[in-house]
Amino acid sequence: MKAQRPLSVDARQVERLAELSRLSLNPQEAERLRGELSSILEYFAALDKVDVSEASPAQDGTSGGLRGDKVRPSMPEEILKGVPQKKGRYVRAPKVF
């Protein structure tokens, strides 16, 4: 499939990407990134010149095998120590709804 490949991104696309990436950008940051992203995407377009009709996507076959799915001792107390906001042994998170 020959997908349409944009050579630049516009302000609306940067805004959408930031939203998907959970980043809030200020207007100057967004404008600077728009330019930078566009020039990098233009560079990526060089791949259009490669004939990939004979290639399948790379896969890494390296593996020493999977470990057994066994219950092992964990370290909940030490992990809880690093939680920024908690209530007793519960992790406190912002409201979802």
Add this chain to the structure above:
Amino acid sequence: MVPSMVGHGEISAEEYIASMFERIERLDLGIHAYLQLDRGGALDKARALDRRVKNGGRLGKLAGMGVAVKDIICVRSLQATCGSKILEGFFPPYSATAIQRIEREDGIVLGKTNLDEFGMGNTTQNSAFGPTMNPWDLSRVPGGSSGGSGAAVAAGMASVALGSDTGGSIRCPASFCSVVGLKPTYGRVSRYGLIPYANSLEQIGPMGREAESVWLLFEAIAGHDPEDATSSTEPVRPLRAGGVEGLRVGRIKEFFGEGAQPKVKEKVMDGCARLETLGAKVGDLSIASLPYSLAVYYIIAMAEASSNLSRYDGVRYGLSAEKGTVDWNTAFSRTRSEGFGEEVKRRILLGTFVLSAGYYEAYYVRAQKVRELLTREFTLALKKFDVLLGPTMPVLPPKLGEKVTPLEDYLIDINTVAANLTGLPAISVPCGFVDGLPVGMQLIAPRFREDVLLTAAVAFGKGQGLKSPPLAEAA
């Protein structure tokens, strides 16, 4: 070498490790290689080792060696920052497998070294804690992203160091700081405890001033680990007794391309000639898809980064910028915007873009296909040659603060990314100086043939004399 000195009672481990901290105190104010030191812990371990020497106990292969650790590798009870504000206050509750293996062989962790945030960069200027200076010229960068480890080793502020290499992050600082740096074969060293940036590309690897100490450290950390399913059971082979005699060396034409500085190319050609006088047979070859490797690398690395870094939500660990009662997404976004630096944001956004509906096939899948073509070409080339050669970095270490666009910055990775895309082991060895600045020569070998790389590095380093940066000599 240090371990035998300690083992034979010529110097106590405590004296040796203490002298290393004194050196760090004198030199690191100007270099800023370390983000954190563990003097107390290191001296305790050294004293325990000395007691064992006295009692005739068994000593590990790294006994008494002071190890600097890139601050993207977890060491239990030492803060891990990844050069980022987002991990503020994070103390890993466990040590990486590589660290456990170093400690099992009696290596002693000295502290954590500076890096480009999450390993994203080639200058160590993308650290939230300020840049590291190149010990050979304090006005220049040490390379990156393992720049702190490279600088620490070059200035004698560690016996050896651990770095990690996703697109050249061990080899680039090795080249710029005139030390030996090895990126092992993908799967050779466990990545358990390496905070991920791009899982399909990265490896932990050793850095040191001499090839011999790099080999020692490599042997200690290599091997299968049940905690990393991609780690291999392939045994490590011993170094070749015959040195480089009869070694077939292939010079890759594209590595000596237009983008490379003429004086750098000359130095590496001289290095190649030296390998010939040592008995190697040198030929030339071309790898046609190599010019595309940089685009392939950045697409894949950014895609993996955008997915990996989604874990930083400010809820379970690290920075939490929002203590108010705002909704989940607002809190999440504010923490990430405050915690991540510019380069990290750029890569997350681009990674999100190349993975998004409508563009995934055109960018990500296509890049994976070109990656496959590149791997095929390298596999073929390594049937004709035992090692492939070129300059590690096409340029000399840039000045600190030099204004370049992000794309211009990416372009100097052109010779290093192919080894990560193909999973092949690669090494950078010191190859002389141009205007007082180090040049590195890169060698690439077939999968799991680090022995060939280190055999060549040992032979190449012999009789060259170990040069130290002038400021380190004076210290």
